[in-house]
Amino acid sequence: MTMPQRTSAQPGLPAGGGLSRAQAWGLAGLLAGALLLWLMLGIWPAWLNAVLISKKAFASAILNGLTLAGLYFLVASGFTLVFGLMRNVNLAHGSLYLLGAYVGYEVTTRTGYWLLGVAAGFLVLAALGVVMQVLVFRRLAGDDLRQTLVTIGISIVAADLMLAAWGGSTYQIATPAWLDGAVTLPVITAVKSNGAAVFLNYPFYRLVVLLTAIAIGVGLWLMLNRTRVGMMIRAGVDDRAMLSASGVNVHAVFAVVFAVGAGLAGFAGVVGGSALSVAPGEDVRYLLASLVVVIVGGMGSITGAAIGALLIGLAEQIGLVYFPTYGVVVTFLIMVVTLAIRPQGIMGRAR
């Protein structure tokens, strides 16, 4: 099975000679990747160190950006799954993230097992997601605006109740010993006067977060595009009545999707709460991140969420290092430029 080559078959493009649009983008991406790889692995000349503060600052910003992108992807993939596939607008998605983080904190501190906390974050939120799907979204199917309003109401109540339960203080979920510590990466940050190279140390846990996000992203993509369940989900989006008529329990399929979407938010909550922190207000932060990621990447596309998360995560961390005040504006500019060129998002389907 190969990827459908829809761009090369587009009418209006010159046949033969020149690059198709997909090839051009691929080439540009390859060049950018190669440049980034050289920037990360190569030894910088002095002038580059002067322009970009230092190699260490740059490399850390890129790695932090990639980690943050992984976290954003985990949150946004659940959001885009639920919206893109079921047309269910869940503006309480940030609350799911925060609740997952609190659940993970409670379970981890009480049992002492971090993995148990991660599992609890996923399972509790997945169950809650099914409840939400049955009680709220099934009743308001097809009514975008009321779904929006109801989930906004839910997020207000949830934020207030979480504040009542856990207070305004900041928590950090303790990671187990085998995840702590730093690893030395083959990235040379500087060369000492005696010729010895200084390598970059980076927290091991953050690399694990990144790898987990990649694994889950690939898993989701495979599930949607290569399995029977994925086929049913995609069919249900296009024509719910027809899928139902062909003997599939549509409600069950959608409940499963919502469980996965909400569970991913809870999972991301525990993982993010271990890397960063858990505090009131994080729900809004991650809701905004999910919104921007899926607006940029395109609604309902897992690949789009990955691209969006990568862009936003990198922009945020690079912005934090090189122009601290205007970091948010860079994120925002990415969104505006995307909307101006492609209102449906980078990987979004034209409606």
Add this chain to the structure above:
Amino acid sequence: MTLLSTPADRSASGSRLERLGAAHVALAVALVIFPAIGSDFFLTQIGGYSLIFGMLALSLMMLAGYGGMVSLAQMTVAGIAGYMVAIFGQNSSGVLGFGWPWWIAVPFAVLVAALASALIGAISVRTEGIYTIMITLAIATATFYFTQQNYTIFNGFPGFAGLKAPVFWSVDWRSPVAFYYLCLGMAALVYAAVLYGSRSTFGLTLQAIRDNPRRMRAIGFDVTAHKIFAWFLAGVIAGLAGVLLVWFNGRISPGTIGVSAAINVLIIAVIGGIRHPIGPFLGAVVVVMMQTFAIDIVGAERFNTLIGLVFLVIVFVSPDGLLGLWGKIKPHIAQESLRSGP
């Protein structure tokens, strides 16, 4: 979008007074003589505050009800006007403060806010429905974080303080009665303007675009331009409300335009009813009263839970808010009065 597809409200023909409606006259009289009975606390904390938030929600109602564009950025637009007043007028924070007289600073602030609103509109009109909500929410949040981080222009986290309503025509507009009348006058002005505008050619075109943009485009209307102009007009209303809000609070900070404040405006408009311009004011009174008095019932701590639950119940029971609820109950009351008649 059942909530937004409303038939245009029709005005009964008849004499001028009849067309104005007895309810309107009664309401106007009650509002004008309110200072005679209300205490200072009621005048500003309930009266003035409700009118300001009613205006803000009205600017949203105009976009959502007539244009079909639900915006969460109205508080941002108001905040921009507020910040402009602080930056170009006088403030006591020691940052910027060009000291322009109010009669230049205020129109300038409203104009900047309206232009910003048009810009937000230009960004979001290419999308529709839920996408508009998401984009405006993203814009509102980004603006909030930006004002919080930027110290050179927006003075970061503390924002600006010491913003006073001016004294002119030998009236101190900061005093409760004068401020109440100022808010009332402004609210009445924009309310009448929206009512009039909704029946104007532009208003009718906008409503037609809401109902069927493709057909309107086919007939030859510039759909995008109409929508952006609607955003501009809504920006004028939100900007005026923003100036009043700054004078009311005496200060402006990123917290004023935070996400919860932005959502608050939507809640007010939805609780009141988004089908008629009076709905936002109704919603504002309900929410402000709850905000003020719920503290005695549930305590200041759990106030958000209460207002969130009320909001949820109203959205579930009646998509058109209290006005829609009243529309459902009214026929029953009319029937009841017929039955109990002699």
